Amino acid sequence: MARNSTARGKIVRRFGLNIYGNPKYDRLLKKKPAPPGEPKKSRPRQSEFGRQLAEKQKVKFAYALSERQFRNIFEKAKRMKGVAGHNMLILLERRLDNVVYRLTMAASRAQARQLVGHGHVYVNGRRLNVPSAQVRPGDVITIKERNSSKELVRNNLAENSGRPVPPWLSLEADELKGSVSVLPTRDMIPTIAEEQLIVEFYSK
Numbered sequence: 001m002a003r004n005s006t007a008r009g010k011i012v013r014r015f016g017l018n019i020y021g022n023p024k025y026d027r028l029l030k031k032k033p034a035p036p037g038e039p040k041k042s043r044p045r046q047s048e049f050g051r052q053l054a055e056k057q058k059v060k061f062a063y064a065l066s067e068r069q070f071r072n073i074f075e076k077a078k079r080m081k082g083v084a085g086h087n088m089l090i091l092l093e094r095r096l097d098n099v100v101y102r103l104t105m106a107a108s109r110a111q112a113r114q115l116v117g118h119g120h121v122y123v124n125g126r127r128l129n130v131p132s133a134q135v136r137p138g139d140v141i142t143i144k145e146r147n148s149s150k151e152l153v154r155n156n157l158a159e160n161s162g163r164p165v166p167p168w169l170s171l172e173a174d175e176l177k178g179s180v181s182v183l184p185t186r187d188m189i190p191t192i193a194e195e196q197l198i199v200e201f202y203s204k
Helices: 008-015 022-029 046-064 067-079 084-093 096-101 110-115 149-157 193-203
Strands: 121-123 141-142 168-173 177-180
Touching: 008 022, 008 046, 022 141, 046 067, 067 084, 067 193, 084 096, 084 193, 096 110, 096 121, 096 141, 096 177, 110 149, 141 149
Parallel strands: none
Antiparallel strands: 121 141, 141 177, 168 177
């Protein structure tokens, strides 16, 4: 896993945006809207390079990737047909760890990556412990036939029941099963950054 030792609350305050989706960070931003170490309500102006870097960092931190992992995804997206920024976000969404998170089977992408890496997640009836694996339409995601694994995921589903499952996925919570209905499109992916600025950052 790509680890970042900086507290998530500080990262959220730095960007002034809840990039993780957890409601507790919305409350934090209301209470402390200024970046860490800055005077209250102060948010310094950024250069064009600074804006591009910030947009890249938002997405990288949100999906918990290292710089190398993120750059590799961008390079792959650039080689695909279509808009590079859109392709990049779609590739990020199709990661198995992200799909487990989007299905609300995990509280965060970091926890979802742990579930996958420790062998708790099956795809089409076979264990798949590669968090970066790309899902496809028709793939069925289930949980290991072990009471502890199922109990953990049941608890996560209950605690995260207020978080919507995106339209390109379907969830059968009672059966601890999710499936990929279609490939995601850009309009199905929540906006946390201006992806065109990320394209410009890497195109220099």
